[in-house]
Amino acid sequence: MNQVSVFRLYVLRALYLLVFIGLGVQIWPTIIRHATPWEFMHGVELCMLAAFSLLCGLGIRYPLQMLPVLMWELIWKTIWLAIVALPLWLSGNLEEKMLPNVFAISLVVLVYLAIPWPYVYSHYVKKPGDKWSKTQHQA
Template sequence: MYQVSLFRLYVLRALYLLVFIALGVQVWPTLLAHSKPFEFMHGVEICMLAAFSLLCGLGIRYPLQMLPVLMWELIWKTIWLAIIALPLWQSNQLDEKMLPNVFAISLVVLVYLAIPWPYVYSHYVKKQGDTWRKTQ
């Protein structure tokens, strides 16, 4: 099995901390101090981001065990950039309102750099999965 270096663990912890603080500053005040009911999808978004921030807080302590959380972030942001932002950019339809979102979501490159890919390969691709039924 691939052994993750202490340096890489600190890089992961720094990434988890960055997300934890950034979402803590942006999401939690909105969630806790709202004065009127949220629209459905906005409420879902805020609650999902709040949960994600808490899981990133847990990732500071358990950086490898919480890798699936970072992988989820990496996957949804990559899909959004490829399916939503790229076609808009190619057709010159990216407006000033969407540009800050594109920039923020494109910071997913930090996740690509922080994830220890050999570890991911050895633990999520190469490693035998859990059993599907009771064995004798």
Template sequence: MNESKPTAKMNEVSLFRLYLLRSLYLFIVVGLAIVRWPDVIQLVFYQEKPYELMEGVVICMLASFSVLLILGLRYPLQMIPLLLWELVWKSIWLISVALPLWTAGQMDEATWAMAYACLFVLIVPFCIPWRYVFAHYVKKRGDRWR
């Protein structure tokens, strides 16, 4: 079978780009450690009254996200799909939720806070090695189905 493979040049990601990815992973991990891990600790050890359903889901998802991003420090290229997920969900939320509220002049304080937090996603596209992503997720032949 002739399986199309990306060329060696397309596979190359500069050391600078790898450190840029690692820096982004570390930035997100530290940010979530400061903002969300205290909530996890409180949830597990000190919570007298349970969180509401979605609040608990968000706390747990972001905590697991930060744990997985720690792997990005060692394997920056293999963890790119997590950054793509982050980029996509925040972009969808900003476009479909925040933008209509903002244009209608109906942004409340909580929505502004979420929009501000989501705007950090603007640094993600500058850190992702897009040639690598294109070569490995678009151009490369997918795994067989049978």
């Protein structure tokens, strides 16, 4: 099994902490103090980000067990950058008001750097999956 260094665990913890605090400062005050109903997608976005912040809080204690949360963030942000932001930028239609969001989402590069890829490979690619039934059929 691939072991993850203590340094890499602290890098992961720092990333989880950054997300936990960053979203905590931005999202939770809005959730706690909201007085009027939100538009549907705005409410979905805020609630998903709040849940993500709590899961990152858990990642501070369990950095390897919470890796799927970081991989989810990595995947959606990479897809968004590739199929939304990049085509807009290449066509010259990327609006200036979108730039702060593009920059924030581009910070996904930190996730790419923090994730212990050999561990991910050995635990999510090479490792056999869980059983599908109670009995194991032999071929």
